[in-house]
Amino acid sequence: MKTLQLLPVLFLLFTFNSLQSQNDYFFPKGSEFDENIPSPQEFLGYEIGEWHTRYNSLVHYMERLAELSPNAQIQTIGYTHEHRPQIILTISSEENLNNLEQIRQEHLAHANPKEDEGNVSEMPVIVHLGYNVHGNEPSSSEVSMLVAYYLLASQDPKVEEYLQNGVFHIEPALNPDGRDRHTTWVNSNKGNPAVADPWDREHNEVWPSGRTNHYWFDLNRDWLPLTQVESQNRVKFYHTWLPNMVTDYHEMGTNSTYFFEPTKKYGSENPIVPRYNYDTLNKIFAEYHQRALDEIGSLYFTGERFDNSYPGYGSTYPDLHGALGIVYEQASSRGHVQQTGSEKISFPFTIRNHLRTSLATIEATIDNRELLLDWQRKFFEDISSGSNEVYVYGTKERPGLNRRFTQLLLDHQIEVYELENDVSINDQNFQTEYAYAVPKAQTQNLMVRSIFENVTSFADSVFYDTSAWSMALAYGIENGITKAGKLNLGPRLDSEAIQRDLSLPVQSKYAYLINWSQFSAPKALYQLLEKDINVKIAFSPFKTETTTGSSDFGYGSLMISTADQPVDEQELFSIITKVARDAEVEINAVASGRSLNGIDLGSPDFRDIDLPKVLMLTGEGVSGYEAGEIWFTMDQYLGMPITKADRNDFSRLPLNNYDVLILVSGNYNDLDQERIAKWTENGGVLITQRTATEWVINQKLVEAELKKAEKEQDSSARMNYAKSGAYYGSRAVGGSFYEVDLDITHPVGFGYTNRNLSLYKNSTVFLEPGTNAFQKVALFTNDPHISGYIHPENLELIKNSAAILARKKGEGTVIMFSDDPNFRAMMLETQRLFINSVFFGSMIF
Template sequence: MLIRTLPRTLKVGLILAGSVFSLSVQADVRDAQTFYPQDVGFNPTIPTPEAFLGHPLGKRVARNDLMVSYLKLLAEKSDRIQYEVIARSHENRPIVTLTISSPENLARLEDIRAAHLALQKPGNKKAIGQDMPVVSWVNYGVHGSEVSSTDAAMPTAYHLAAATGEQIDRILKDSVILLTASFNPDGNTRESGWNWTFGSEVPMTDGVSAQHGEPWPSGRTNHYWFDLNRQWMLQQHPEPVGWVAKFHQWRPNMVADFHEMHSHKSYYFHPGAPDRVFPLIGKDAMALLSDVVQGPRDFMDSEARLYFNEESYDNFYIGKGATYPHMYGSLGILFEQSSTSGELNTPRGLLSFRDNIRTQYRVGISLLDSAAAKRESLLSFQRKFADATKSLAEDDKTKAYVFSVPGDDARAFHFLELLHRNHIEVKRLARDIKVEGKVFSASNAFVVETDQPTYRMIKGMFERITRFENNTFYDVSGWTMPLAFGVDYAAVTSRSFKTGDTVLPAFPRQPAPAKADVAYVFDWSHYYAPRALYRLLDAGFRPRVTTEPFTTDSDKGKVTLGRGSIMMSVGWQGGAKPDELHSLMSQIAQEDGVPVYAVGTAFTASVGMDLGSNLMLELDQPKVLLVIGEGISQYDAGEVWHLLDKRMQMPVVLLHKDKLSWVRLQDYSHLVMVGGSYSDLADKTVQKIDTWVKDGGTVVGIRDGAKWAGQKLLDLSPVKFNKGKLASAPRIDYANKENAEAQDIIGGAIMAGDLDNTHPLGFGYQRREIASQRNSLLAFEPPKNPFATVVKIADKPLLSGFASPENQQQLAGKAMLVAERKGKGSVILFTDNPNFRAYFYGTEKLFMNSLFFSKAFNKPRA
């Protein structure tokens, strides 16, 4: 950002003996005297952020715990504020929301909320009264490293608590304001710690200084290294679960989302690129949004500050903070400011952290003022939105979506949980129905009717969109939820279906099995079967895996189990007692939602092998190393860590890449290498990994990790693709560069694959069709080993999202998942990401199979 006045630090160069030295001269401009508006008075009994923190805003990144304490103090000091903890992070830090309005409005707050929600019901013709406030939400710090966002929460809250005068009286009278800080306290704490560690008393304006860098993992992400701004719809972490619940409690008219961008840029806010808006977001929303941000425009213009709208950023992916609200009639508004955590020389001049905080704060107040001034327009829009949504649903040929998740009640639960958190009503299917040649049974199928207030979000989650006005995407282009969850589903275009009761998500706890005389068995199709298996291995038991289906008599009658099922013998368990085993199997049924069957004989008279068959393979306890650190994708690594640690409750050793050269690999069974760069691994380290694999270790490569492992360990190079239209075009106007280059990428699409579900890595899957998330052209030619291609990319691969026809054609028939034995070990290569953003439940089992069954397959016979 261009600073128009003298910077706080005036640098004077002295030339001595051919060298340039710098003196720092302090110049107090645009500081305390101008940080807050000069025409606004403030209540002297309410402390400023500076007085509470003990340092000026912008001197350092404020500690998160101190920010929380300050917000709590404001609520104690001011009758305009209510304080609430709406969620806690993975590291148990509070996410705080202040509810701010006039004392008179706060006294009738629940009545205001009820009236506001009633306004959003279709057909509501009640006049909008003068006493109905607009509901505005300003949120900060979803990316913890975007520090002007987090720190700006404090002066904004102070202003709303302490300011006096006509403007603040009007804002408070005509608004209920929700202020949340910080959305990502764990990441912000990492960033603050870095800033305090490397901050200097003398301002360091050189961008190479450590202060202007950030740690690995960066403070952008949460504890498990997820980008929480992509989690509004997904809600796979406690932070977004809390704040999205708060959103639905109020359904604000306006949601402001404060961010930072690269330091060389100016200042951006919505509306974004006009041709990159999700189809179910109306032009009327964008027009009203543009009116509301006139307040920030006026402020920026009043100080000759540069900004831009309608380019670079979009409103397409409905799972991020500035777009999700639009699906419910709120205006989501993104603000992006050039980034610094101190004072930084940039091509636009000296960028100041303190001035950045000021800008975010002053823009926020101008936005709240503008929203209050446009109260009637915003409230009227939300009422019209409800009626328009009802009309869209009535005109839609699709009347419902029917779905089922046979053989996996836990995965069904998580899908129902996702729908419920997004306020989508689900009912049971009351009678069998046949759709598109597939029969959905009333015993295990569900129905989502489209004619409900959340119609737009339903369509956004269930539809497969493959055609776009603009093929350039700021985020993923395809996110069809049933595909990601591996759910059987179909669109219903008639009213022939019959529904039962509304379904609320409940974890499928299973009854304890009877005490077995011979063995316990459970099917691998259940989502938490890997967690159950690890419990057994970690307790010292010796389970085995079946390589063929079998049928047996059990305490619950005759039962058929598929390949990959787990057999736990009562005998031959060393010193373990049968009572201990039964207790653990009961725990598995209850806590993991896995049906467990007690078996009284090893003989299976009808189908499949007996329980003592040689086709029941022994299993070893996985001991997993996950490569992390500089050059490694924190997102990919975090997804593996989260899956194993949080969901499957399996330990995973996080190993910095530079320690691979000396770590004792023999102590571990698996080395997981995710996306990132491995070109700096020394030849000795590569040879060390190769020898370890031959001696029995398993490398699991994902994306770039798969490319490296394929080349270095299997001599298997990725396919070299032609670059589509861009490479073949003789000439393209530079103005079309962005759109032309978009043709050569995979825009975060969902691709179809053919899974060999007879292979151990395919155990637990009932269907061969599988959908996976892809954002690159990385793939392998099917290896010479005819059994090594576990997932082949389909001939018509695109299911949802964008991929050019040329790229689709080139990917067709290539290998997405390859599994080869090498010596006593294995190398397993995923060119797609099976754990993407923790919501691809449908492919996570492939990854878990790579840990448990990496030696359950053999080389071809010579």
């Protein structure tokens, strides 16, 4: 074993004396290549594994291959947040490339049960080779170049067969922004000779590391919610081809070996994916991967640890579309060479392992081409038949949310239809103009179920990630399920159909009103305040006559009077019109301050809103995911800048320049707690979530208590050590949905019309409600569990605990969330709670 593990060290100590020696290391024995196609080493000017290749060089190499070879084409499918191109290099035979669009159309028709079945003996199989979704798991992007080189330059006769029988889409980096962040770090800290000590700076990136994208999101969790532009572009390309095979390459801890599927049976598999995928296809491919790694003496394991259940993974999403998705994990060098126990692991060694499983995957796909093509057809035939149930969703009060949810469905190629008749389901009324229908009997049946269904029974109690993923709950969209015979379906929707003409405001000489329940009302508020427009907020509901008729306005409704503004009536109207158009909100004009019911527009219950200046602490020890979610929410949903300051600079920060301080989960023990306390007492708004809430309570910065289990664990109890992982894992809160009762009259609850909402919980922070009757903003109900796994002991702690508390501290306010209301930027049901805290926290009394 030691001899085998020394191979990566020897490779690093002695540079290759020729291109052939490098090829001999990476590729199967006896591989020969066309000299007219440059190898990655020849193009880059350094040996693969000697440096980490910057993304632009990856792109340029792929472009060069497309220029030189008639068997390659390149395209840009979109751009990242940092405007790096997302490219796909497509490789196949020259004949196939000349007929690529025809092949694509025939493939999609074959996969669709409504179309004629194709002749699989003549159809190429479609393969998507995706690499490097986590930027600091970099070896697979290097592999993408070697795979492209192999397919285009290898003289092996079987490669010609590959190109005739397959279309290969190579995506060299699924996360270009994160990759370059990591590449810059390791290259700029590389020693010469390279330093293997794991404590060396090269192996320890600074926060937030290159794992995530620009907004610090994990793109391997975003295939379902599609909040990030990279995922939106990728899934759009995915559905233009519906590949049969999809690879998902990763790295894991340095002290591990290599992993390929199958994952843990039942416990780590998606419960609605047909068993054929796991029991047959997975096993077939595993034999190829086994042989490939046995051949070079690399250790590996299967059938444990890694999860395949969440639909937002790059290896699970294909399984829900009649394809085979496989996750691969390689022990990481996290740099160029790193000590691991008594051995060393090198960057070239990690590259070679991923290369060999890539080539094995290609071989397995071609060998089983007809099997994969037949399976995809059968998959869609089976799942799209046999159900006459239809989901109905939508509400009149939140048209902006309706549009966003519908667009998500359309992005996943789910069939959505207009309603031709009103329908009532479980006391919920769905009106034709504001509600839509989604039949379960369609080719995207499994995606429909993933988005709408609540799951509460599981094969296992330990989860690698989340155990609940209903996007209907995440959005808080009203929905119900009924029999198809109870309603008539109208036209099928597309993206253009849901972009209804926005009703722009008419000019008023008196005032304008904005209902705060609208999804983009916060964006409109920011734009108005940023232009120094005076805006007031209603602390009581009212009904008034507008230019479009009498309308009800709830708690939190905004009022902009034409008087007492820094601009004249005409300029104010121009600003109002622009805001309505940009934010896509309805703004009502009123001619009188007298209301039909409730408060008048001159009531003391209308209070002035000031534009808050917001500070969020970031940096080492702080959750990059949670901080990124808030940054993205404020940036992309509101267009509102916030200051992201490193926690190590806290002592130097001019804290009094800020109105709101946000602490996400993290370590804040070295911060000046007295300074935070005085700032809050002087009128600041402190917003905390998850472990930051736990911290402010433990540090006595606020009067509140954590809820603990009533019964302590029996210290005399004894269990087998081998069961410890399952024991503690089952008691983690991996992520599930719960019902809370929200005080919609509280400023944090403004804009909600229903007291009951679903909240996503993935922490073990449990809050006692306390004795102040008016500070219990949101409480978990007595029977809160909606979807996902929860251990019975944790469920008892959740029951009747507080989800949100708001405490006065001097002139200021502390707003504490037990959980993360912006989780993955997809929890639009609870996102407004956080936004309300930012805008209205200073108004709490």
